Amino acid sequence: MTEVVLGVCGGIAAYKACELLRLFTESGHGVRVVPTASALKFVGEPTWAALSGRPVATEVFHDAHEVPHVRIGRAAELVVVAPATADILAKAAHGIADDLLTNTLLTATCPIVYAPAMHTEMWENPATRANVATLRERGAFVIEPAVGRLTGRDTGKGRLPDPAAIFEYAVRVHKRGLDLDLAGRHVVVTAGGTREPLDPVRYLGNRSSGKQGYALAKAAVARGARVTLVAANVALPDPAGADVVRVGTTEELRKATVEAFAAADVAIMAAAPADFRPETVAAQKIKKTDSGTPSPIVLTTNPDIAAELGASKRPDQILVAFAAETHAALEHARAKLVKKRADLIVVNEVGPDLVFGQDHNTVTLLGADGSTGTFGQLPKDDVADVILDHVVARLDAQVGHARQG
Known part of the structure; x- marks a missing residue:
């Protein structure tokens, strides 16, 4: 059982921390809730005690003989502050300890999220941005807030990520510890399947669910990367900490990915873009003919996005392509590896009940350096870490070559 400290600050999103607390306790973690005085104006102490099954720590001088301002932080194996206000970020960045939560943050030696x-x-204010940068430089994990409805009629970046996404992120951070091997890197991940309209109702598409791409985005964020996730028609919750760009067609996917990769270190092309699109799109719904024979649909070839990135990428950029094949997978993948000028290609065999929409994947990784690695059926989260391990190795090799030069 992991000992988790859940710090709750005074913001309207404090009520969402109740769901986060439930996710931790129901998965077997022991949770000590440490709310600020302002947080208790939004959610009362009895609620935190009932949901955690433990007394709630609120004051430095409560049970002073047990020295709670030191003991709680020392005992923690993971600290999660949600919601984290601009105030708590400023205090943590400057080492201010004026209540039990800020004292706990100073004494904790475990990962802090x-x-x-x-x-x-407030999020975009230079003072907040500087405080966030300071915390990240010191090894803290600061999740990028989500974009959406705020208080009142306001909408924008600053919304608390979904509690389930925070929980997944925190569990992954605890699993990895303080190893931020992608810190300072910008990783672009594509996910999902594109749709090419035939008419206002129908489209050409594929079975991709986006699960592997989302797993890659979550894993990269947890390893310290700045992540841009280009999502094509994916019905999954946004991964906590990733900047999500939503697209529909292959051309939209191409435009967003090319733009993001220009200033990125890594592109991982997990999306399944349509190879073809209708040459023309009907302005109205296509009707059945009296003869029952439909008019032929003329297709044209879509651009190869990975090949475009490979042709223009800098020596310090890493490109990971995907090859989803129904037969002769390795043969086709080796040809794609060369054509797309990728550094690594992820190969898997796909079908109606194979990979698409599933929670597990079986992959082979082929490297431009001639390396080959096959990995048996694994959860897609684990497959994501396997892929990123290879990416990190290549990034480290680049750094080593640069130093030698």
Whole structure:
């Protein structure tokens, strides 16, 4: 059982921390809730005690003989602050300890995850950005807030990520510890399947669910990367900490990915873009003919996005392509590896009940350096870490070559 400290700050999103607490306790973790005085104005102490099954720590001088301002932090194996206000980020960055939560943050030696929630102007204020940068430089995990409805009629970046996404992120951070091997890197991940319209109702598409791409985005965030996730028609919750760009067609996917990769270190092309699109799109719904024979649909070839990135990528950029094949997978993948000028290609065999929509994957990794690795059926989260391990190795090799040069 992992000992978790859940710090709750005074923001309207404090009520969402109840769901986060439930996720931790129901998965077997022991949770000590440490709310600020302001947080208790939004959610009362009895609620935290009932949901955690433990007394709630609120004051430095409560049970002073047990020295709670030191003991709680020392005992923690993971600290999660959600919602984290601009105030708590500022205090943590400057080492201010004026209540039990800030004292706990100073004494904890385990991973600390902050899930900010505030108005857009507060999040974008230079003071907040500087505090976030300071915390990240010191090894803290500060999740990028989500974009959405804030208080009142306001909408923008600053919304607390979904509690389930925070929970997944925090569990992954605890599993990896303080190893941030992608810190300072910008990783672009594509996910899902594109749709090419035939008419206002129908489209050409594929079975991709986006699960593997989302697993890659979550894993990269947990390893310290700045992540841009280009999602094509995916019905999954946004991964906590990733900047999500939503697209529909292959051309939209191409435009967003090319733009993001220009300033990125890594592109991982897990999406399944349609190879073809209708040459023309009907302005109205296509009707059945009296003869029952449909008019032929003329297709044209879509651009090869990975090949475009491979042709223009800099020597310090890493490109990971995917090859989803129904037969002769390795043969086709080796040809794609060369054509796309990728550094690594992820190969898997796909079908109606194979990979698409499933929670597990079986992959082979082929490297441009001639390396080959096959990995048996694994959860897609684990497959994501396997792929990122190879990416990190290549990034480290680049750094080593640069130093030698």
